[in-house]
Amino acid sequence: MLPTALLIDFLSVASYLLVGVAFAVITLIISRLIVRRGKGLFRDATYESGMETIGSAWIQFTAAYYIYALIFLAFDVDVLYLFPVALVYGEYGIRDFLEVVLFVGILSLAIVYAWRKGVFEWRSKE
Known part of the structure; x- marks a missing residue:
């Protein structure tokens, strides 16, 4: 049988892990419910600080x-x-x-x- 102190340590780590995973999952679910998903005119357009883009966004860097x-x-x-x-x-x-x-x-x-x-x-x- 594990000592009580070691068991408490394991439970605290498991609870932190559970809270972290729950926070991530809940955040993803809420964002999925709130965000409006629609195809607009500028859906696939490149966004560059609110300015109109000049030329192609596909520039190949070395x-x-x-x-x-x-x-x-x-x-x-x-x-x-x-x-x-x-x-x-x-x-x-x-x-x-x-x-x-x-x-x-x-x-x-x-x-x-x-x-x-x-x-x-x-x-x-x-």
């Missing part, structure tokens, strides 16, 4: 934009790992410093690799 954005996102998230280290920095002295230098060094190698592959060079189509 993959360099997406790779550049993914690299930025990856390094942005990796830098967040430096904050917990900075909070406890000094507790172990030189070991913490070497670990941070190793981490930043590996990040730098990834930037150098992307640079050598030409990710940061913008080539025009003209």
Whole structure:
């Protein structure tokens, strides 16, 4: 038999899960009931900040934009790992410093690799 404290912990997690799922389902049901579904003249038109669109909305971007954005996102998230280290920095002295230098060094190698592959060079189509 499970101890009472552990059972209470499981029940609290299960209740949070149940409330979260119920909130999501109820919100979807209410939005389905409230929203008017109709085909209008501008139903499939591209909306651009209330201004009339000029030309086609289907512009093909190069993959360099997406790779550049993914690299930025990856390094942005990796830098967040430096904050917990900075909070406890000094507790172990030189070991913490070497670990941070190793981490930043590996990040730098990834930037150098992307640079050598030409990710940061913008080539025009003209």
